Amino acid sequence: MKQGTFPVLKTQELQLGYQSKKGTAVVSGLVDFELNTGELVAVIGPNGVGKSTLLRTLAGVQSPLSGTILLNQKKLNSLSAKALASHLSIVLTEKIPAGNLTASELIALGRQPYTNWIGTLSDNDLTVISDVIKSLDLESIKDKSCYEMSDGQLQRVMIGRALAQDTELIILDEPTSHLDIYHKASIFKLLRTIAHETSKAILFSSHEIDLAIQLCDKILVMQQDHCDFGDPCTLIEKGSFKSLFPSDLITFDTQTGSFRIQK
Amino acid sequence: MLFLGALTLNVSLGSVHIPFENILSILSGGATDNPTQEYIITQYRLPKALTAILVGAALSLSGLIMQTFFRNPLAGPFVLGISSGASLGVALLLLGGSVIGGISAVTSGASLAIAASTGSFLVLLSIMVVATRVRDTMALLIIGLMFGSITSATVSVLSYFARMESLQQYIFWSFGSMGDLSWEELRIFIIIISIGIIMSIIAIKSLNTLLLGENYAKSLGMNVTRIRYALIFITSILAGSVTAFAGPIAFIGLAVPHLTRQVFRTPNHRILVPAVLLCGAILMLICDTLAQLPGYAFSLPVNAITSIVGAPVVIWLLVRKKRMMF
Numbered sequence: 001m002k003q004g005t006f007p008v009l010k011t012q013e014l015q016l017g018y019q020s021k022k023g024t025a026v027v028s029g030l031v032d033f034e035l036n037t038g039e040l041v042a043v044i045g046p047n048g049v050g051k052s053t054l055l056r057t058l059a060g061v062q063s064p065l066s067g068t069i070l071l072n073q074k075k076l077n078s079l080s081a082k083a084l085a086s087h088l089s090i091v092l093t094e095k096i097p098a099g100n101l102t103a104s105e106l107i108a109l110g111r112q113p114y115t116n117w118i119g120t121l122s123d124n125d126l127t128v129i130s131d132v133i134k135s136l137d138l139e140s141i142k143d144k145s146c147y148e149m150s151d152g153q154l155q156r157v158m159i160g161r162a163l164a165q166d167t168e169l170i171i172l173d174e175p176t177s178h179l180d181i182y183h184k185a186s187i188f189k190l191l192r193t194i195a196h197e198t199s200k201a202i203l204f205s206s207h208e209i210d211l212a213i214q215l216c217d218k219i220l221v222m223q224q225d226h227c228d229f230g231d232p233c234t235l236i237e238k239g240s241f242k243s244l245f246p247s248d249l250i251t252f253d254t255q256t257g258s259f260r261i262q263k
Numbered sequence: 264m265l266f267l268g269a270l271t272l273n274v275s276l277g278s279v280h281i282p283f284e285n286i287l288s289i290l291s292g293g294a295t296d297n298p299t300q301e302y303i304i305t306q307y308r309l310p311k312a313l314t315a316i317l318v319g320a321a322l323s324l325s326g327l328i329m330q331t332f333f334r335n336p337l338a339g340p341f342v343l344g345i346s347s348g349a350s351l352g353v354a355l356l357l358l359g360g361s362v363i364g365g366i367s368a369v370t371s372g373a374s375l376a377i378a379a380s381t382g383s384f385l386v387l388l389s390i391m392v393v394a395t396r397v398r399d400t401m402a403l404l405i406i407g408l409m410f411g412s413i414t415s416a417t418v419s420v421l422s423y424f425a426r427m428e429s430l431q432q433y434i435f436w437s438f439g440s441m442g443d444l445s446w447e448e449l450r451i452f453i454i455i456i457s458i459g460i461i462m463s464i465i466a467i468k469s470l471n472t473l474l475l476g477e478n479y480a481k482s483l484g485m486n487v488t489r490i491r492y493a494l495i496f497i498t499s500i501l502a503g504s505v506t507a508f509a510g511p512i513a514f515i516g517l518a519v520p521h522l523t524r525q526v527f528r529t530p531n532h533r534i535l536v537p538a539v540l541l542c543g544a545i546l547m548l549i550c551d552t553l554a555q556l557p558g559y560a561f562s563l564p565v566n567a568i569t570s571i572v573g574a575p576v577v578i579w580l581l582v583r584k585k586r587m588m589f
Binding site for chain 2: 059061080081082083084085086088089090092094096097098100101105106109110112113115117118119165
């Protein structure tokens with residue numbers, strides 16, 4: 001039911017940072033960018049450049065120093081926590097405290113914004129949950145507790161929980177850390193499939209630049225002094241990845257679209 | 264069934280032997296030829312059993328809430344320093360009075376309850392103030408524990424200077440007791456506990472959301488700050504009123520939620536909240552019955568029983584299940 005794409009998220013002259021008594025610590029100057037439905041977008045950049053700050057700000061956890069964020073044409077800070085919950089879902093790196101939750105219980109918690117005062121799941125909720133379980137191929141582990149799952153399985157379940165929340169935008173913070181290369185690739189593939197088939201917008205931070213170049217529709221490259229935003233091919237031509245890391249150790253090979261280590 | 268059994272057993276045992284048929288006929292409202300027995304049952308044993316039920320249910324519920332709230336299996340109803348505050352209030356009244364001298368006359372049950380509730384209320388107030396300043400829930404946990412340390416230190420200092428009789432009275436209070444409540448006091452107790460339970464039922468959905476941690480809870484549209492205040496308030500009135508009416512009862516609040524999770528095998532609070540209330544009431548009735556058993560003429564301190572029953576249960580859970588989770 002794709003009806004053309006429209007912008008889900010849009011930033012205008014965004015300034016990120018932390019305000020403290022000692023003054024303001026500003027995170028690198030950001031370009032304006034927008035996310036459309038059905039797009040998979042990665043945020044990459046070296047450690048400490050402000051990827052997490054950006055994601056936290058976009059998710060409404062902290063406020064920007066200046067500028068506006070538009071979520072579905074509405075200003076992010078004008079939305080209540082409840083309204084936000086039906087537009088935006090998140091997947092974090094932190095561990096779930098309740099290890100005894102089963103996969104299906106965890107996914108069901110994604111329906112919380114829609115359930116009544118005591119959290120009864122309606123028929124519609126149950127349909128959404130079983131659809132998510134089916135589409136993510138979680139049938140075999142749906143009664144498994146979190147503590148019994150591998151990191152890869154748990155990450156799929158957490159993505160399932162975000163899917164069950166049924167939002168236009170999903171933001172993920174480093175969804176592939178702790179995973180081996182196969183599971184990294186499979187999570188990337190999964191996110192791509194979700195974005196393209198359900199026309200959701202998915203934004204995530206990652207250190208897997210090679211995979212991002214191959215599988216993402218657009219990439220936001222954050223660096224100390226500037227940012228670039230665009231589709232992977234354009235960014236390679238522009239040389240955005242070349243200046244990402246000091247070239248005495250690793251260089252970017254424009255031909256293959258990957259990094260090489262200087263021996 | 265277990266609950267009814269424990270209740271009947273609890274009422275049947277005491278320092279005066281009453282035949283089982285007589286107890287049944289008194290409980291069912293029938294006439295008896297023995298007014299003394301009827302008096303003992305209705306004015307002493309029934310209030311005591313009811314107190315045990317309320318104490319067990321309230322402590323277990325607030326323990327469950329604190330474990331979910333602090334994401335910590337070792338949390339209990341008293342982690343926020345509620346019982347410490349109550350102890351300090353009572354210590355100040357009993358020991359402080361004796362240190363200064365002269366005021367030690369006013370130490371009836373009612374004044375003890377007032378001192379205990381004032382103490383726990385003041386601690387609750389400071390926790391609320393701290394909660395507005397501190398965003399981190401774990402910091403709140405540590406601050407609660409620190410309140411406990413300050414109190415026990417103050418109690419030590421006071422008891423060093425206090426007179427023997429006052430010290431004994433304080434120690435007796437700290438043993439805990441189910442048996443001192445009149446029907447009027449019970450009525451107040453029931454009302455307070457009911458408010459706590461109703462608020463907990465309203466909070467069930469939020470408690471389930473909190474299983475994911477505060478950040479996810481927020482992203483699911485939950486007002487974390489408001490829920491935090493609500494949960495602190497609920498445990499405070501539950502644990503605070505128990506301490507005021509029955510003394511600081513150890514271990515029930517920590518052990519019962521874990522026991523219940525083992526039986527029901529679910530982290531879902533829609534099942535856990537009623538289950539914990541029931542299990543807590545049963546366990547407290549059993550503990551109180553055990554406290555009656557040995558001497559016949561006198562009863563053991565109920566606090567010793569709850570610890571003797573509670574601690575091995577927790578150890579057994581850890582050794583057998585190898586994990587203590589929620």
